[in-house]
Amino acid sequence: MLYDIRLKLRYDYDAAAGGGRHQVRVLPPTVSGVQRVIAASLSFAPAPSERSDFSDFFGNNVTSIAFRDVHDALDIRMSARVAVSRPEPGLDVSPDIRRLREELDAVRSLSPDTPHHFLAASDHAGIDAAITAYARSSAGNSAVSTAMDLCNRIYRDFTYDGEATTVQTRASDAFDLKRGVCQDFSHIMIAGLRGLGVPAGYVSGFLRTIPPRGKPRLEGADAMHAWVKVWCGRDTGWQEFDPTNGMRASNDHITVGHGRDYSDVAPIVGVLKTTGGQVGEQAVDVIPVVLEKA
């Protein structure tokens, strides 16, 4: 699938912010075997006094910006054309958890995509006895079936509720609430898998929403999304699951970032010197592109 993606983030500050430095992670990368970025751009208003672009440890695109002058709002616009083409899942040959552990021990590397980075507890997705116990009833004959089952159970057992949690909410709190949004469901699934000894990470990105039959696509109505990647052994490698929708990641899932949890891929981090609060808005459009035949 080919998409044109537009993202608009806006922050309004109660009191003018003096200076400030941010890191922005919103530009989709090319992910081998999953997606290819054809064009992408990122702009800011007001224009920052400093800007630099780099790749972080996990290979995410980071734009670092700094403002010297006082400003009372920040506008971020990203647009990109991305082609997504995920392979069809093949026959499940992934090992069970005990064998997965042996295969994991045999990976002698710390390169960013090795599973070792995704096994230990992290800030938002800490290993938690209650979540591990919940996940244990999904443990099956293979890593893939374990992950798929856990993904489906979270989809069934938890209620989508945009008001129940915040971006700071940790897996254990959302688990107790039994509600939350894509970020929370992903953290719960990650925490559960890690508790079982299965490496799991956080994927942030966009999801194309398909409007109801006969209705037009609403502008700006799409949203940023998050799902889970799971290491399913030496041969099967990383597989992605979406517990918010109870499905594997599809060609409607466009990746922006990978990390251990939300804090590795937060779209914007930064410190503002302001006395007041701030209000954020976001608008996302994921528009399928149909190329006219010549």
Added chain:
Amino acid sequence: MAKGNHKKIRGRSHNLLEHYQPIDGVVDEMVDASGNPRPVWKDFIEALEELGPEKLAQRFARADQYLRDAGVYYRVYDKAGANEREWPLAHVPLLIEDQEWAAISAGLVQRAELFEETIADIYGPNRLVEKGILPPGLIAASPEYLRPVVGTRPASGHFLHFCAFELGRGPDGRWWVLGDRTQAPSGAGFALENRVATTRALSDIYGEMHVHRLAGFFRRFRDALNGMAKVSGGRVAILTPGPLNETYYEHAYIARYLGIMLLEGEDLTVSGGRLMVRTVSGLMPVSVLWRRLDAAFADPLELRPESQIGTPGLVEAIRMGAVSAVNALGSGLMETRAMSAFLPKISRELRNEGLLLPSVATWWCGRDADRDHVLANLDRMVIGPALSTRLAFEDDDSTRLGSALVAGERAELIARIERDGGGFVGQEAVTLSTTPVYVGGWLEPRPAALRVYLARTAEGWTVMPGGFARVGFSLDPTAIAMQRGGQAADVWVVSDRPVERETLLPQEHDTFTRTLPGSLPSRAAENLTWLGRYIERSEDTVRILRAYHVRLAEASDPDMPLLADIRDYLEPFGIDVETAIPPGLIGTLDSAVYSAGQIRDRFSPDGWLALKDLSKTIHQFATTVAPGDDATRAMTVILRKLAGFSGLLHENMYRFTGWRFLEIGRRLERGIQIARTLARLTRAAAPDGALDMMLEIGDSVMTHRRQYPVQAGRRTVIDLLVLDPLNPRSILFQLERLKAEIALLPAVGGEGHMSPAAKEILQLNTAIAIKEPSDMTAPALADLANEIGGLYNSLAKSYFG
């Protein structure tokens, strides 16, 4: 056991060793297995015995007095919160013979080099992981493995520049490494203070024994830091988490001792990829940062986002090679307890040699064979978290002695290790050697651990010949942590030949350079200004209160108009005269202490002591003093102490930019206070006696009597307290001083241009200089107070932003 035999041989009047009973099976530093003093201790003990108990007690009291005078403290955290504690010096130093020291040094230099190579591999090519020597899961799980700096080569070429190692001597007489400090080792400054205090007590003995000096170590490291900075053309700074840190005293002390800027995260900013310090002369580059805060807190953008003490963008500046961190961010990884389990193999692999000084035997339960060994030998083990960076004996919450577990705990721990082996390490339980402490006239053995410091210089690692010993409060070897009542002792490395006497002062042949002027950090300038303001505000308040209480004591009617007027005047400033020592006044002085506490590196120990004494006095008075006569006397005492403090600053502080801000703060506040009080007491409706009281508050009664052959009238009071340029209490005098000092501040907006504050003070000064007493009506005086106050805002905008 033949211990105690020497008693009969040595027939001294006071035998210090009479009650000395080392523990069976434990090495004692002072006496050998037969109870006889080791050679290096012999002369030392004899010298102590010759002094006798009375003199010794006096001597040791002298050391304690020094530490109190110098204001040495550390912070302890307990249920009651964080408190400053006096430094617990164990007066008897630990003596080590210099040949033994040479072996320790060689072992530690080897260790530092091995650590450098290991850390460079972990953040670089990762060959140790690839070869199966280091488990990747262990590193990936460590909070000290900092992904944002993976792949970054330090600008200085090295990760480690300053390390400390914790050593203990085992029952076989060999030294073991108990713990490694590679993050931001503390205590080197305390080692210096221990030395100063101990030699205060034992100067003659110290002089006669050939004890290696410490100053050279610090001089070499300072030169190394300056050398690193010179290459990149920036400054050296020490980065502290701030005054609430447990070892802030030491940060300030080292900064003062070495003449290095002491900064907090908010003093720094990143601009154009460079790390800059905000100073009163604008942004200045910093290229070497000796950090005393843990790496995870150094940059909220890329490390712990909740950190309030970091500098956004610091990690990016480090990745760009614009600044060298001492030690590099991520170096704390080497403190991980499980790391010790891999060191012997790493040493073989990287350097093809064994460890000269072994670590305490350590097993990481993430490996099956290690786990089985730990479980089979649980009673000989200390079990703790694999990723902990705390020393086993400092970490009693999560670290357990296998033999001390009761049945249920034991089973639970075994189950946890079987479930999550990678989370645990077992370490052989060590018995520390004992060293003497002086208790009630006798020496008694106490367990001790030794902390030794190493610094990197252009010529390689240098070892501090000495260090600091932590000595147990009781015979319990876990009781040596300072947070739990342990003591600290000096360490004397003793030679049988004369040693080089070193100082920090430049030697004849050294070339000297003046440090660049004008690098006063903005935050320090702001704190100095406020210190000046708070001190002056306290003084002005105390003067008014004294004038009030004198009259109250004599008045038949406490509601007489003048007293009531003063009550009403002070009330909006939070000063309630009903209380002899109003909480508002105490608050002002506490604020002065707080401001001074933020800049202790710029403050002489005498000044600090004077201020602490002032604060102690006023807090004491608050509970004892009654209004009226009693309060009058109390105010006089406080005034005298305030004058003492101001005098210290005025007479002893070098006239550098920092002093100017302090002076500006004082003059500003005095101008404001005098103008405000005058506006009140010289207004048309002022009660009887107000003018006399004003003269008294303005400390100008005698001058007035001499200058004006008439009774105090509104005109003469205004003339003397507003317009007389020779009266140090007049407003014009404050304005003249302000004009002079502001003109000498660093240029703003280009050389030769007047700063906004300079323009304002020039206008104000000129306007007042040409006034007549009749112009200075009460409303005019109130406006003047506001205008002087406005100067602060201009200064803040130009210099503290």
